[in-house]
Amino acid sequence: MKFAIRFGVPEMQELWERLSIDAKEGTLSGSDATLYKRLAKAVLLLEANPRYPGLQSHEIEVLSRRYGRKVWQSYLQNNTPAAGRIFWVYGQGQGDITIIGVEPHPEDATSRGYERVELSDLPPQEKSEKL
């Protein structure tokens, strides 16, 4: 089954459009060119098979809980999470995949000391109740 890949609105869509236009015009900067190429490869792999081992797709439970639907993470480079990760969900329609986010965020690369959110959870409930 071939999936249709969509982007979340507005930021992912705008990012992809900007990168695509810059690529056509040949004005992509070094880091943007790398990101565009990695995203392009990830899009092609997701389209073909979201469970392809090279993507290392796995559910991120804290995000699934946050959004009330399963959120998956895939690596932009084989076995190298530091090279970038994308977050995606199935939908909106059957056979659709929507990429909702990318990490690191493109603006983080240009800003110093950017804020990070650590999704630290409280300890398991049954353990807490002993206190």
Added chain:
Amino acid sequence: MYNFSLLIFLLDCSASFLPVLTLNQSLCMFVYSLWDFPHCCQSMQTLSEQPSKVYQTRLDEKKRLVIRNPQYTYYEVREFTDGHIELLPRVLASPDDVLSARTVKMMDTAVSHLNQGIVSSPVDTSLLFSLLDADERKEVEEARASAKGQA
């Protein structure tokens, strides 16, 4: 934002006299921001109502407080101007769970729009293949073949 205390230390000294809390487990190295989830916090709320242990303690010579028989290794420490201190148990976040605040905001908006049925049109992937080098093309072809195998 939920704010549920697990342990509250009330000391017989003024707030200005309190040093920074340092515990045996090097707490300050592992202070995590709280991202609240209702399923967790409901139990925490009930905990704060009736403490299971109450005891007096004092700072030792190195200005440390001892927690007796602690259940957890990591805590978030919250100090208040009136002198009381709260400790909230924490677990280490997986590297997968550490995200840029901008990425989280980006996803919040995208999912909100997705729930309203607003997403981009499908990506035209016909031109993307040409961007890849030989190894990457091979990988994409492998993925396509593996999808056919799974089907």
